[in-house]
Amino acid sequence: MSSPSRPLAYLFLAASMSLVGSYVALSKPLAAAFPVLLLAWLRFAIGALAMLGWLRRPPDEPALTRQTRALLFLHALLGNFLFTVFMIYGVSLTSATSAGVLMASIPACVALMSWLFLGERVAPRTWAAVACAVLGIALFALSQPEHEAVASQGLGPQNALDSQWLGYLLLLAASVCEGAYSVIGKKLTGTLGPRRITALINLWGLALATPAGVWLALQHDFSAVPPGTWLLLVFYALTACMWSVWLWMTGLKAVPAAQAGVFTVLLPVSAALVGVLALGERLSALQALAFAIALASVLLATLPAGTARRAAR
Template identity: 25%
Template sequence: MSPRFIGILQIIGAAVCWGTLGLIGTRLHQLHFTSSQVAAVRIVGALAVLLLLLPLFWPYLRNLHWRRLPFLALQSMLGMLGMSWFYFAAVTHAGSAVAVALLYTAPVWSLILARLILGEGIRPVQALLTVLAATGVALTMAGGISAQPVGLLFGLLSGLCYALYGVLGKRAMQGNPPMLVLFTSIAFSALVLLATALPYDAAALLWQMPNKSVWLYALALVLTGTLLPYFLFIKGLEKMPAAQASVFTIIEPLTAVLLATLWLGEHIGVLQALGIALIVAAAAANAVLRPAPKRMPL
């Protein structure tokens, strides 16, 4: 097999893994975990694994300059902590299919924020994609009779956090290898969470839960939904440009929707299905028509 084909398989594998987050989050919610506790398990659990692998990251951490810390911390707060919390809250209140669709409004938010914050222009085709995605959001909301309005709001905010992660985090990526960004993205958010009661409450709930399958969900959240896809994505980026790789990440919302309908039994109405399709189509077209930055972990 050619390196590019292997890279495509790695990117698709990463997207499929990320697509399981909604399913895992729903299962943990059914076991009485709040969205905040799910986010805490994901982030603090990932840090625990990374600390076990510290020798692998130490060469990158030794070369970290203190001036880069504010931007890396900002990237962590928005992309890892903020996005994770809002996304799992959206899964809880709106269902995983709608949540992942609203997460994929991030390219639209990026265009708007790049215009407002960075002063970048918006081309006519980008404006058209914005209208297309906005129409998809409207249809998703119109068809989301079973979804709570607050869940739709959380979904949009997860997309906004993800967009801010890219727009404001451009400077953080300059000169920083992906392995370093992975470690700091998780570490800063985990340290903030460890200063609260959330991870300790989640750990107590894990320990007291009579249904021991909860440990499998927690492990899957940390490994399958977080660390494994990021490593696969890094390896895939070594074999193809980021713009091409971002096209294959569209597999993520498709995976989430498929799991939501087949495994969780979520009902998706005609308007919702059309809205999700429009959002995904706009995200895919955006990835094809403009160079995409390297994607950070969810």
């Protein structure tokens, strides 16, 4: 597929991040029905079946080199497998709104990785974005309603607090994985088409999840899973493995990675909205303030310099 026009690429990027935010939130009820690694394996298996036709190499696409294979593996390991495991465990220990705010640190993660691994100069406003992300995360983590929500799961006060902070750390790890996913994805779009990238990294994810997934599947009581949960699983798998990845990779072909990062603002917004509207979670005033600060970090990290200066004035 040739590169889309710039407006169409923007639409693809916006749709991708909105879908990612929705499945981040919807993974919470799925994690209650399936063990995390089993859920990851089922997700990749459904995605692999749906994308069998995408594995074939187009005539105008070069053969895979050793470097491309290594990048595909890293892309799948960090952006598919580990992101899925960290995100699902993190959401199960906290809430969908927590995931929404913590995922707002992704653009700052991309900026840090660009500085560390690509030797790019990072503007002072990007470091300010990192500070905003940390402040937003701290405010959200210390908000009282969140403590009460985790404590209500039947854990003791100290165990609930430990569980909550473990969830935050896992969600932060998922953000780092998603940042690496964006950086590696931009590199891959220079040689491979979006559909083939999507199918190949999903296949790697399936391979990584299969040992634990098969072992857990043999012990799980699938008859206890209601039909509605199966439908949600299919939607989650197709959204996470196929639609959101293809949309993002297609948009990246026409938009620079830093500019594409602006659209990650829709991930936390979508996750929080689904958490509040569909899962019955509440957003306190302090959490809303934390959300606003975290979103400010997204804008500081991703807006073009001229736009950022005008917005600051």
